[in-house]
Amino acid sequence: MPSNIVRGWSANICYFHRPEPLISRLDFAAKLTHSKYVALLADDDLFLESGLNSCMGELETNSNLIACMGRTLGFRQSEDELYAWPVYENQAGYAVAENSPRHRVLHHMTYYTPSTVYSVVRRREWVAVISSIKKAMNLIEPTKIYALEEYLFESSLAVLGRSTVLSDLSWLRNLESDGATKNPTLGRSDYQLFSDWWQDSQNNAIREQVLELLSGELSQISELKDDEIREILREGFAKLSEFILMRHNQTIYRRIRFRRRVTLHFRHKFPKIWERLSSRVNKDSQALIRGGPLNMIDTDEILQSFGILMNPKDLEEISALFARRKFIP
Numbered sequence: 001m002p003s004n005i006v007r008g009w010s011a012n013i014c015y016f017h018r019p020e021p022l023i024s025r026l027d028f029a030a031k032l033t034h035s036k037y038v039a040l041l042a043d044d045d046l047f048l049e050s051g052l053n054s055c056m057g058e059l060e061t062n063s064n065l066i067a068c069m070g071r072t073l074g075f076r077q078s079e080d081e082l083y084a085w086p087v088y089e090n091q092a093g094y095a096v097a098e099n100s101p102r103h104r105v106l107h108h109m110t111y112y113t114p115s116t117v118y119s120v121v122r123r124r125e126w127v128a129v130i131s132s133i134k135k136a137m138n139l140i141e142p143t144k145i146y147a148l149e150e151y152l153f154e155s156s157l158a159v160l161g162r163s164t165v166l167s168d169l170s171w172l173r174n175l176e177s178d179g180a181t182k183n184p185t186l187g188r189s190d191y192q193l194f195s196d197w198w199q200d201s202q203n204n205a206i207r208e209q210v211l212e213l214l215s216g217e218l219s220q221i222s223e224l225k226d227d228e229i230r231e232i233l234r235e236g237f238a239k240l241s242e243f244i245l246m247r248h249n250q251t252i253y254r255r256i257r258f259r260r261r262v263t264l265h266f267r268h269k270f271p272k273i274w275e276r277l278s279s280r281v282n283k284d285s286q287a288l289i290r291g292g293p294l295n296m297i298d299t300d301e302i303l304q305s306f307g308i309l310m311n312p313k314d315l316e317e318i319s320a321l322f323a324r325r326k327f328i329p
Helices: 003-007 020-032 049-061 101-110 122-140 148-160 193-197 201-221 227-251 253-267 271-285 298-304 312-325
Strands: 036-039 064-077 081-087 119-120 162-174
Touching: 020 119, 020 122, 049 064, 049 119, 049 162, 049 298, 049 312, 064 148, 064 227, 101 148, 101 227, 119 122, 122 148, 122 201, 148 201, 148 227, 193 201, 201 227
Parallel strands: 064 162
Antiparallel strands: 036 119, 064 081, 064 119
16 A cells, blocks of 8 residues: 555554455454454445444444344446446345354355355454454465355354344445455356365365364353354354355356356457447446436435435445545545
8 A cells, every 4th residue: 555545544544564365364453453343344345434333323222233234235437437236135134133053053054145244243253253263264274265264254153143234235345356266156266165175075174173173262252162063063064065056056157157258258359349348238237326426316216126225425425436536545
């Protein structure tokens, strides 16, 4: 990060440049946290203040919750226009609210949608889960498993307590880049699916070590014993593996993989034609929010049809932010 930008930030922002694996950076951050709540955000994503306030308000009101998240929009900027559309639509009305830790984990892993990894979480639980994942990853590395840290976080937090997703918009996810890791469902990748790793008998020993480590760590802040947590996680990961395999084999994903291969080939061979075509597709099918002055009434109606509530003030700020084409510290 350029030093002139860092110097312009407010005093309560601490910047650390640590070129190391994600979980190592999170473990470093966990040791620095002193706030009541913690939330994880990628450096090219945005949180809305109103959404975060709603999540913290829910946690203040409901002591039975340990995590709360708002709804999500994906966005992409193209020239002078900003395109945004709802993502993670299964989050609508989603909650991991069962009384039993076992039932919470099984419910969450059977009908999986990410609902806590980018949520507002109580600090004690967030720090404990991140610390346990860091130790588990030390056992698994250098094996590359797609979204493993996310799966470990979501399942571990479900062991420790309840969570919910509000209708308030809180997270804007940048979809302009493919990300640091490639989803093996959508094409070639150095990473393997969690289901492939979990079901491979050659991984039995390391799998048991991971379960033993996680259960031992989580039992320190849970009323459950080590062996109870270990069996809950074992069942949960088996359900998650089934879910990932089912999704991977669905016809729609086979079509996506084929379409992606054709798209990459066409974009490489005919870049100018591709630019015109992709621009037209974006305008016709993805444009919920346009660059320049936004029509707040139309946008609000569209979002409400997806069960998403948005503060009009946030919409104005987003419009001004992208009109200037820069992020303001």
